[in-house]
């Protein structure tokens with residue numbers, strides 16, 4: 467607002483000074499950012515799942531910030547402007563420490579129809595050059611009489627910041643307007659109403675941090691509810707009744723209090739693996755933690771004996787801020803499927819087919835059976851095959867798939883196995899047992915097949 471009696475204002479201002487303790491720096495905030503844990507390595511059976519907590523530590527400042535410092539530079543604003551001029555370097559350091567790609571711009575407003583006053587002035591477009599920003603902020607002047615009547619032109623100024631390409635916002639930045647003043651705005655101002663201004667700010671995706679600093683004789687930034695309406699509509703922050711010597715701290719506090727939305731985005735997952743979350747997204751104050759519950763599921767038909775991989779990008783404000791926000795999932799799916807064993811009649815070493823083993827003990831067939839042992843498994847290319855004499859419990863093996871055996875059922879005999887012949891084409895073993903042979907296979911993780919019988923006819927009469 468205007469001020470023609472600066473000495474009187476200064477006295478009144480001094481009487482209103484409130485000592486506010488400096489905020490302790492980032493108390494309680496974990497300096498680590500990113501998703502925790504960032505890797506998941508586990509074994510989950512087909513049809514199973516793994517449920518675990520997932521914490522996303524957000525940075526103190528929203529990602530890729532483009533921050534515009536916007537000041538009411540009319541007559542009453544001198545002490546607040548002086549405070550910001552003295553601390554702007556520290557504000558930028560704090561912001562850039564959290565987000566090294568931060569950029570800044572500087573603008574001011576006074577009023578329409580008030581002499582040479584600027585209803586809006588872009589002092590410095592978006593830049594990474596902090597010295598240029600300091601210089602621009604230093605150019606702010608609150609001269610006695612500037613502003614004329616109490617309301618000023620902030621609605622017009624905010625609309626300009628939302629719509630003028632000259633500001634230079636980056637395409638994927640978090641647009642933050644850090645605005646401080648002591649008086650409400652004309653509505654309309656330069657033809658811009660409060661709803662016009664809000665619409666433009668929303669369309670631009672700008673977040674407004676508003677700091678109201680009381681000065682004598684002024685009704686405040688939010689006197690007509692504009693600051694509340696604008697900060698609410700832009701998911702910003704309103705800080706009320708901030709003493710002039712605390713405005714810079716309030717600007718920083720407000721920027722660090724802007725909410726951010728954290729959204730898990732599942733990248734490419736191997737077939738059979740899926741990831742779900744208890745919430746599509748969560749919104750927290752920047753610098754705070756977003757706590758999700760993650761459920762990793764392995765499909766019943768997932769490939770066994772393999773490690774399935776998946777990545778999850780934890781987006782903050784819709785963008786991936788860095789590798790700390792990428793989660794890697796590696797799920798080992800165990801082989802839970804038993805092999806299948808076969809005991810197929812084969813030829814004797816002379817190449818002569820033997821009669822099929824009969825079920826009729828009186829059939830008079832050959833007492834010896836020639837069999838090829840074989841097994842197949844979903845994972846193990848070479849399951850172990852065992853031959854069991856169920857009458858005595860004697861187990862022979864392991865044998866490789868493709869092994870040919872001669873099995874003789876000899877009730878009363880001592881079970882034994884003798885190597886015979888050589889080479890895969892020959893019958894490799896002669897096994898004697900008291901009962902019909904039973905064959906089963908075991909894969910390399912211990913799954914055991916259903917046993918199959920190799921029926922041997924009793925000796926002919």
Ligand SMILES: [Ca+2]
Pocket residue numbers: 539540541576606607608609612
């Ligand atoms: Ca001025």
Ligand SMILES: [Ca+2]
Pocket residue numbers: 467468576577580613614615616617618619
């Ligand atoms: Ca005015």
Ligand SMILES: [Ca+2]
Pocket residue numbers: 801802803804805843844845846909913
């Ligand atoms: Ca298996």
